[in-house]
Amino acid sequence: MPSQYRINRIVEIGDTLHRCGCAPYKVERYTTFYANKYGVNCMIQATPTSINYQFPDDNNAVIMKRHKPSSIDLGLLANTIIQLQQPLTPVPLAPAEGISYPSWAVCLANTCIPPAFLMLVGSTYEALCVSFLLGFLVWLSQVFCSKRRSIAVEFFGALIVAFTVAFIASLGVPIPILGLCIAAVVLFVPGLSISNALECLAFNDLVSGTSLLGQCFLTLIKLLIGIIIGLHIGEAIFGTAESIDYQNEFPIWLQILGLPIISFSLGVMFKARPIDTVYSLPVAVLGMWGPFYLGFDGGWVVGTWVTTVLITLYGTWIARRLNLTGIIFIVQGIIILVPGSRVLVSASQSVFEQSILPIPSIGLSALFMFSAIVAGQITAYSIYSPKIERDL
Known part of the structure; x- marks a missing residue:
């Protein structure tokens, strides 16, 4: 019969x-x-909001845990994996701790993500300047919409951003209204969650996959509705403003500079260890430019598949x-690769009938890219599986 200490450790690892x-x-x-690894017979069933543990050797004891939808905490994940590989000791180990960045660093990361996104996709210098303000407003929305109000942070963040953009555009500043709104809320776009959902579906975890997809679509709906309401309120108060068409005034060096900025900013937002952020730079480069140059005349779908294979192989190897x-x-x-923001762009173009990015059939390409990402991950794992898969 397993000791209570070992059972508690197993539950703690799973919950973390x-x-x-x-x-x-x-x-x-x-x-x-x-x-x-420690000789405990354990059966586990995990969903996006719960985990059930069953220990057959302990009179079929069952531990049921209800959890909130998970958030990304890469530092805590890394430290937990390190602790997972350590042997059990008679004296209980302290729980794994994550990386805590100061408030000013989180504020700076939020402020830098919108301009970095605009640097990558291209825009105007006026929009670049305005995007710093929008990033700061997004940070404020996260500060005020915390704890029980966090479920509405995406909606209120998008609403405040859209209202501010409508006000600035009414002053005659030449900016792409919808492009700025999407750049400001791109942090909220659940690109990784969508990818995880499709990965779960690919590995026949249908319950988790469909549940994660539902959460993702709810987030996208909150963002889209927030942008629509914010723009309409702004136009009702300040008058209808003209939005400029897509333009790219940035030199190539500025676009290249945007990649490390958004990479390190995402590292801060996801509480990653600094060394892990450095190791992740190659995949950020692949995610941004891989689909353009690795398509081999096969278009976005082939380029995305090849890029996903390379990203997954590199991540598994390191x-x-x-x-x-x-x-x-x-x-x-x-x-960076996942087209979560493309879905939002596609929906916005359908609602407002405006061209945000110079990509034809962007919504359809997003669907194909989702499929290519899943196929790429499966291909990579079949070539070079993770260590945990080989040890099981």
Whole structure:
């Protein structure tokens, strides 16, 4: 019969992995691996909002845990994986701790993400200047919409941003209204969650996959409705403003500069260890420019598939070298690559009938890119599986 200490440790590991943002089926595998490593027979069922533990050797004891939807905490995830590989000791180990960045760093990261996104996709210098203000407003919305109000942070953040953009545009500043709104809320776009949902579906975890997709679509709806309401309120108060068409006034060096800025900003927002953010830079480069140059005349779909394979292979390889999990290093590349923002762009273009980015059929391409990402991940894992998969 397993001791209560070991049972508590297994439950603690599973709960922490779930809280860090691991896909549910990976939570099951990692926790089962940890239990089997120490001779504990454990059956685990994880969903996006709950985990059930059953211990057959302990009179079929069942522990049921209800959790909030997970958030991404890469530092805590890395430290938990490190602790997972350590042997059990008679004296209980302190729970793994994450990385805590000061408030000014979080504020700076929020402020830098919108302009960095505009640098990558191209825009005007006026829009670049305004985007710093919008990033600061997004940070304020996160500060005020905390704890029980956090469920509405995406909606209120999008509403405040859209209202501010409508006001600035009414002053005659030449800016792309919808492009600025989307750049400001791109942090809220659940690109990684969508990718995790499709990955769960690909590995036959249908319950978790459909649940995650539902959460993702709810977030996208909150963002879209917030932008629409904010713009309409702003236009009702300040009058209708003209939005300029897509323009790219940035030199190539400024676009290149945007990549490390958004990479390190995302690292701060996701509480990643600084060294892990540095290791993730190659996947950020692949995620941004891979679909353009690795398509081999096959278009976006082929380029996305090849890029996803390379991102996943690199993340898995560096994770095996450092005895960590690949998601820590893959996440930035997938977020930059995953077309979550494309869905929002597509919906906005359908509602407002305005061209935001010079990409034809952007909504359809987003659907194909989702499929290519899932196919790329499966291909990469079949070529070079994670260490945890080989040890199970």
